[in-house]
Amino acid sequence: MQITPVDSYNNLFEVRDIFPQSLVEKILFTPWWNLQWERIPGLEAWHRRRIFESELPWANEWNENIVKIWPELGQLIGHELAHPQGTTWWLDEPGFAIGCHTDGPLPGTMQITWVSDNPGLGTCFYHDKNQTQLRKRFVSEPNAGYIMINFADKVGYSHLQWHSMTNPVPDGTFRISSYSLINPK
16 A cells, blocks of 8 residues: 655645555456446536446455555544545546536545546646646556545645546546545544
8 A cells, every 4th residue: 555645735645556456356357337327416417427336246345445444544644534434436438527626625535546548537636726736647547546635624724625637538438436535533
């Protein structure tokens, strides 16, 4: 498990090799296009599918691994974490892209890319909403991604984390990612 802070804010981390190779292989060889899914309520126009967890034959193994790594993950990012709240699995279809935004009051997330034919489909973080200063461009590759922490500090301040994925998923390809919520204890 490799978790590296991106900068001195210590609220954005690059993550690599979080999960064991045996589970990674199961995820990579999943027939993603054949699984049942739904559009995200309120975001039906997006080219994004939410895969039903019940469709994933390795879901229990995933959940067991999340619970197992959570305490160490919390230590490595410097926060005591509440019990994991679940993971959403996204299949981003051709044309999917998302403009620059923050996640508002969402406490934290870990997004890991699993399947992508294009390393340029990673999330980009910026120092401002105008995207004039790149903070970090994450590469889209299996078992790698980021942890974003939005917890407020002792005086209630939370650094805005502007991010986007403006390179649309190309025709004939797709991107799979896991999105796990992170909450403070």
